[in-house]
Amino acid sequence: MSDSTRIPGRRFLQSPGPSPVPDEVLHAMARQPMDMGDPRLDATIAACEAGLRKLLHAPEAEVFFYATNGHGAWEVAVENLLPPGGEVLIPGTGHFSESWAVQTEALGRRVVRTPWRPGWPIDAADVAQALRDDPQHAIVAVFAVHTDTASGITSDMAALRQAIDATGHPALLVVDAVASAGCTRVAMAELGANVVLGASQKGLMTPPGIGWLAADERALAVAERNPAPRFYWDWRLRRSPLSYRKFCGTPPQTLLAGLAAAFDLIDREGEDEVLARHRRLAGAVQAAVAGWAEAGALGFFAQVPDSRSVSVTCITVPEGTDIDALRTVARDRFGVAMAGALGPLQGKAFRIGHLGDSNAATILGCLGAVQAALQVQGIPVGNGALDRAVASLVAAGG
């Protein structure tokens, strides 16, 4: 009997997370667990802490790693920073800001939202207005999604910080960098972020299972005073030199070994080159999408070219397109797994992830396979889109 789930050669994982795992990371995880007193375990944890501080250009930040995912990291921010019934401002970026807002409300906090403008990044003026409307300073923090993975849009966090400061409101800025860390620059102080949070499985090229946060003095002080009951997520309990306390129990050793290897890869390639490579590959994808769009059926969801993320591209389709069928053809016939759309965009778009462990060859293979699937589905793609992607890579230096 033939096994139809197997595709010879390499399957391309072009979802915006989980993303492909480099061989070096896979190999680093192929090891036996260690006893809790083994100095290699402490060295692995220290390597992850150093790697994260370096990536965030935040040598002084307190960093926390949890056996969890991005949603867990969201919860860490809520439970540590917001008192019971406390208030937070969440600017609308689409599916991810709304999910974080819903989770925050489920935890008994109040959320002030600024409107999501589909296809557009955060409007800092909206945020400033919402803070001016809070003269009592009830709002403890602004929770902002840097790259909304559902929209493929990156908002300008430094501009947001400036807008917050211009109002004189003391709100903390908490940045969700799940889909941007390791892809675009996330330097904590430059962004004016008091907390940055993320997960292992996107730009950090490690399997899902680790959520992380970095916090500055101001955020730690707010957490220190926060009376909300908490335990597993509590920063106060985790600020310990003992690995058993740092993780509130047994650390996820295997994943930490993988994450340390991923930080090492970023270091060896050099952060600047990692970010430049993301820009080149995103440029190739955008060149192809611009080519396809000329045939009139497909388009960019992100309306502002500068806000198109280097991590993921969200591509709109004509009404009535069967996106599940398109994805199935792409996956089963052409070996490329891409993502559907989320929340309000469901059925209206699909997404190509281009973050993490990727290069010119994998991106060109992906674009060729996606175009093939589009053609099989009868969606007009015009001529020459793939040539544009090649030309974009050639012009960008490979």
Ligand SMILES: *Cc1c(COP(=O)(O)O)cnc(C)c1O
């Ligand atoms: C993926 C993602 C999350 C959620 O992460 P999970 O690990 O799936 O819980 C949160 N925010 C952003 C921006 C994401 O891309």
